[in-house]
Amino acid sequence: MSRGRIGILTGGGDCPGLNAVIRAVTKTAVHQLNMEVVGFLDGFRGLVEDETLPLTYDAVSNILNQGGTLLGTSGRETYFGVPAGSRLKPSKENRLKDALGVFRKHGLSGIICVGGDGTLTVAHHLHRRGIPMIGVPKTIDNDVLNTDLTLGFNSGCTVATDAVDRLHSTAASHHRAMVLEVMGRRAGWIALEAGLAGGGDVILIPEIPFSLEAVCEAIRRRHRSGRRFSIIVAAEGARPRGKKEGWAAPRGGVGIALSGEIERRTGLESRATVLGHLQRGGAPTFFDRVLATQFGHAAALLASRNRYGKMVCLKKGALGVVELKLGSGGTRDVPLNSPLIAAARAVGTSFGN
């Protein structure tokens, strides 16, 4: 006889490794814990509108290496991520009532929520309002509070690093300043780490507002020393001193704006590449598959022990557990005293400041 039922949902922007978490939770629950698993479709929408997928051992076979999420996801733009035109009643309280009703109807002990800051914040809210929750931090941005790493970051950075590598050869051939815009609206982890891994000459992150003149001077300096190309890796949230987020365009546009300015001010040819959702699609890396399996296994164990209100995390290389509220309600920036910034500066990388 089954020893209970748990739910699982994926919310917010997708990332590589979500299917691997769903698989790890389900296989641990079914195989090790003798529990049943119910998947909610499209994040919180499935919870509120009662759209589910029974997750059996077979249902999660052969998905370990697949990108995306078999459960679907929905954005954070509305409170529970309910798309416009949904048959749902509009008020938050009604949604909460619906969610509670669906939760009870399925006889669940709690729900494992795989998400970034937005999803985890809603999960914490629902936990306080009577739906026991466990959080699993994921986002390619790596900006969830109180975990050193989020699921998907390694895969996103791997794509971004490959892009930096590829831009090097074409930049060198044409003697151009190539700007790569990567994701990261509030935190610059991808730009910093992929820039470091790919040997970017200039790295621009939201945490360090830049001066256009300093960026151009770094490029001119390289030129003067005989290096006839430059690679600039910019987070989509990077901004010049004194400007607000979204200075170039409400969404993205930093790379193109920068490239135009570089060409105008230095007289060197420049091109921009916006990597966009390529960073979020496709198969998870080896690292993210392992992390997803560990996170999923740990989350299922917490559920079986009724330890709700927690978030699994990775701290100093070790798997851990923190209070769910510590992973919600904000984002984790790159600290200005980060050893990664120090190492990048030491090898001659400019942060444009």
Ligand code: F6P
């Ligand atoms: O939070 C993850 C993320 O990929 C950000 O880096 C990016 O700004 C945003 O999501 C894009 O969201 P959407 O897919 O809704 O355009």
